Amino acid sequence: MLTVGLLLVARPVGAQGVALERMELSPGAAGSLLLGTGELLPEGALRLSTVGHYQHNPYVLSRGGAVTQIVGNRLTTHLAAAYSLTNWLELEAQLPVVALQRGEDLVDKGIEPPVRYGLSTPTVGARWGLLSQRAERWADLALGLNVGLPFGNASGLPGEAGAHVTPQLMFGRRFGWFRLALEARALLRKKSLPPADSTVGRSEVGSELRFGAVAATVGRRLRWELNVVGTVPLVNQPRSLELLLGPRYLLNPSTELFALGGVGVGIAPGTPLFRVMVGSAFGGVTPPRLKGESSVNCSMGLSHTAEECPDLDDDKDGVRNEVDKCPDKPGTLERNGCPPQDSDGDGVEDALDECPKEWGEWRGGCPMPDEDKDGVDDERDSCPTLAGPPETRGCPRSDQDGDGVEDDVDLCPKQEGEPKLQGCPEADRDGDTLANRFDSCPDLPGLLTNHGCPKYEVPLVEITPTQLKLTSKVYFLTDSSRLDSRSNEQLNWVVKVIKEHPEIQNISIGAHTDDRGFPNANLQLSLERARAVRQYLIHEGVAPEQLEARGFGGTQPIADNQLSIGREANRRVEFSIIWRE
Incomplete structure (x- = not known):
């Protein structure tokens, strides 16, 4: 204007x-x-x-x-x-x-x-x-x-x-x-040219x-x-x-x-x-x-790639982007800015692992020798040339009643029974036609549609052949292994079911995370959460030898980590039943 x-x-x-x-x-x-x-x-x-x-x-x-x-x-x-x-x-x-x-x-x-x-x-x-x-x-x-x-x-x-x-x-x-x-x-x-009549000379x-x-x-x-x-x-x-x-x-x-x-x-x-x-x-x-x-x-702090800013240190590991082989992951100078790698997850980093693609804890990260390929390494195998399960120290089984349960662990060795019940026939203590091992309330007659519990009882745990299936999540404080008090009622039901089912001798507590963050940190957090749940069950009266804790980090997702609802589903705790065969 x-x-x-x-x-x-x-x-x-x-x-x-x-x-x-x-x-x-x-x-x-x-x-x-x-x-x-x-x-x-x-x-x-x-x-x-x-x-x-x-x-x-x-x-x-x-x-x-x-x-x-x-x-x-x-x-x-x-x-x-x-x-x-x-x-x-x-x-x-x-x-x-x-x-x-x-x-x-x-x-x-x-x-x-x-x-x-x-x-x-x-x-x-x-x-x-x-x-x-x-x-x-x-x-x-x-x-x-x-x-x-x-x-x-x-x-x-x-x-x-x-x-x-x-x-x-x-x-x-x-x-x-x-x-x-x-x-x-x-x-x-x-x-x-300057004007001729000017009294001041100009160029x-x-x-x-x-x-x-x-x-x-x-x-x-x-x-x-x-x-x-x-x-x-x-x-x-x-x-x-x-x-x-x-x-x-x-x-x-x-x-x-x-x-x-x-x-x-x-x-x-x-x-x-x-x-x-x-x-x-x-x-x-x-x-x-x-x-x-x-x-x-x-210099403006805007979005950029490591190649655009060779003099910066984007991952704050003390190694400049120009020489950092892993500019988006904190590492060490000795590894050119990369973190330790452990491809097989055996605790031995790849640089020192003689078998970096194969899990092992023997001689520089290699698996133990197993001549008969029965899953029992030769040092612990009493029959190294004959295949046998770990329960018999690698030797073949003996089964008199033919129920698939070896005699030395069969509670009913002369009576054909159910392998999941350690060789004994099915039992139904409350007479509600649901076998004890699938009955969430084995001492109270109930409905089959209510997992064996009376209609006035809402079971928070369903027993399946492979796991104790929870009806709600186990909650933790954010980025912590500390249990949230909202989980108490759910975990108390887990304690109740384990105590009422002596045939369930071992439970594996597996904790999982989503894929956000560093894989090693997620693995450690999941293990600590599994241990926190195990400690809670022990405190409530479950025998320590019945429980084991395992952390899987984000390695076993069950939903899409790209969606928030998928990440929520992947953050979970599972109780797997380990039946003695």
Whole structure:
């Protein structure tokens, strides 16, 4: 709205004069705010900038030691835009709007005073990329062409008319954390002579060559750049040189703040004693990184990969990402940042395990020898050449009644019975037609549909051939092996069933977790939870030798860990019946 208002009240184009915007911005600002570095914006990137620009004594005359201020103070707002159609073609535009311009009263010397505000010289242009380090070339190289449009009226100094054209050659290269670049451009414009009736001598204004060099830091949220810009006029005009230094700060991935300040040497029109620029940019402002360089996301704490930030230590294990073979898992320096691996879970890490794919506890992680392959290792097998079960120390069984239960463990060796009842026939103490071993209330007649319990009794445990099936979960405190008091009623039922079923001689308590967290930590937590349940049952009167505790971590899921309801189902405790055969 400010720009439109200034244009409406500005004087006509016929009042054009010397363009004082010697220091133009680089709208794409890839590498430098002022100079082209040969690097273009990535394809599809749009950068919009607004800059407040103050110049002190941008146009003065020096004669006999006296300095005459034709333009002493100039405050300009620059609006700039750059859009990259492809990785090798970038379009750009700039609109400088003079908000304040003042000088001495020189009307009596034939010099009209400058207009106080209005539009300076707008420019449009394009840049063509020839080489790019992002494409793994050795440097950045680009050509550019800017056109200054003859629409400005803010200088008020007669003598220049028509458009000017500025071809550019830009070259640069990044060296890790810093960049060096050179720019050469030719400002081609119509030559203007000072008025013959002026009482103050002025130099000619016309075409000139401009050269610049920049050194800038890269790959950080806060960056610095140093620019040196000089001109070699092609007419009778003094030379000039400027030095500018300033920071650039990436506020967020789409917003950048920056400032530049510096001094000028020379009295060529448009070269101030000093100038200060402060501005902001929006859109494609996050600088891209080259292969092997650190991403700016590293300094901003944004999402990144380990490869983008080689100098960080994402897993906090003391090993930098660049050399960490397992950057997302804490490890040790000796293992190149990886944790100890134990593929077969036998407690011997793979680096020391002679049999890393096979569980074993004998001689460096290998299984014990078992000649007859009966599951009883030779050191404990009384019959190492004849297959037999562990209960008979690896020797074949003897079964007189043919019920599948060996005589030395058969409670009824001469009466064919049920193997699950240690060789004795089925029994039904309460006479409700449900065998004791499946009856949740073996001493109270009940209903078959209520697991053998009376209809007024709600059984919390169902006995199956393989396990004590719970009707509710066993709860623990979060990330702890401490039992939640909500589990007491359920576990008391487990105690009741075990006591009322002497035929159930052994129970394996298995605790499981979901897959979140580290596998070894989950394995340890599940084992501690199983031990906590075992201790509770012992405290309530179950014989310790009847119980064993095992932790499985997240190795045996029963539901999808990608869903919260699945993870809840996987966090469980199971009571498996170990029947003596």
